[in-house]
Amino acid sequence: VQLVESGGGLVQPGGSLRLSCAASGFTFSDYWMSWVRQTPGKGLEWVANIKEDGSEKFYVDSMKGRFTISRDNAKNLLYLHMHSLRADDTALYYCAREGAGPALDYWGQGTLVTVSS
Amino acid sequence: QSVLTQPPSASGTPGQRVTISCSGRTSNIGSNTVNWFQHLPGTAPTLLIYPDNQWRSGVPDRFSGSKSGTSASLAISGLQSEDEGDYYCAAWDDSLNGWVFGGGTKLTVL
Numbered sequence: 160v161q162l163v164e165s166g167g168g169l170v171q172p173g174g175s176l177r178l179s180c181a182a183s184g185f186t187f188s189d190y191w192m193s194w195v196r197q198t199p200g201k202g203l204e205w206v207a208n209i210k211e212d213g214s215e216k217f218y219v220d221s222m223k224g225r226f227t228i229s230r231d232n233a234k235n236l237l238y239l240h241m242h243s244l245r246a247d248d249t250a251l252y253y254c255a256r257e258g259a260g261p262a263l264d265y266w267g268q269g270t271l272v273t274v275s276s
Numbered sequence: 277q278s279v280l281t282q283p284p285s286a287s288g289t290p291g292q293r294v295t296i297s298c299s300g301r302t303s304n305i306g307s308n309t310v311n312w313f314q315h316l317p318g319t320a321p322t323l324l325i326y327p328d329n330q331w332r333s334g335v336p337d338r339f340s341g342s343k344s345g346t347s348a349s350l351a352i353s354g355l356q357s358e359d360e361g362d363y364y365c366a367a368w369d370d371s372l373n374g375w376v377f378g379g380g381t382k383l384t385v386l
Contacts, residue, residue, distance in 0.1 A: 219372075260311070
């Protein structure tokens with residue numbers, strides 16, 4: 160199982176960014192997927208998840224309306240579209256697979272998003 | 277303010293047994309499995325224990341978990357220097373419809 164995030168970088172406050180997570184080594188379309196972030200000096204915070212076929216999505220309240228999770232099962236890709244970014248969105252963003260349990264059983268190495276002027 | 281409550285720090289000497297607690301609510305720990313993660317500097321978080329107290333293939337059996345009601349704990353026996361890092365608990369919350377995490381416990385091997 161391998162998860163590789165990309166798309167992070169420096170963005171100005173109010174800007175937008177799209178993160179991607181390339182999945183391999185398992186049948187991507189059989190699993191819920193999540194995004195989790197770690198802000199500087201703080202702990203892990205779950206952002207959103209999406210059902211196997213994309214028909215259900217859940218978000219943490221503080222990011223509803225600004226972040227959108229999506230997936231392309233044909234390309235084995237998970238996305239996080241982020242809008243109206245704020246300084247406190249600066250974080251390392253991880254994608255994670257949700258296995259049986261449920262359990263966040265595999266994680267990528269993360270992609271760093273920095274929101275600053 | 278994390279939904280699940282963990283002590284911010286824990287410590288022990290090599291060979292000792294250390295436990296880390298995680299307290300939650302009926303809607304999360306009380307209803308769903310508890311995940312325990314090890315997060316070492318510069319690496320991705322690694323799932324140690326699931327569901328609740330079944331350890332994962334490849335994870336040393338020095339790590340064990342337990343749950344009672346709305347609380348859970350992670351025990352590490354035979355502490356080693358490479359165990360030093362951050363440890364998090366997490367569970368799905370049926371009321372919030374999302375995953376909730378503890379604030380993390382920084383483990384120091386003295």
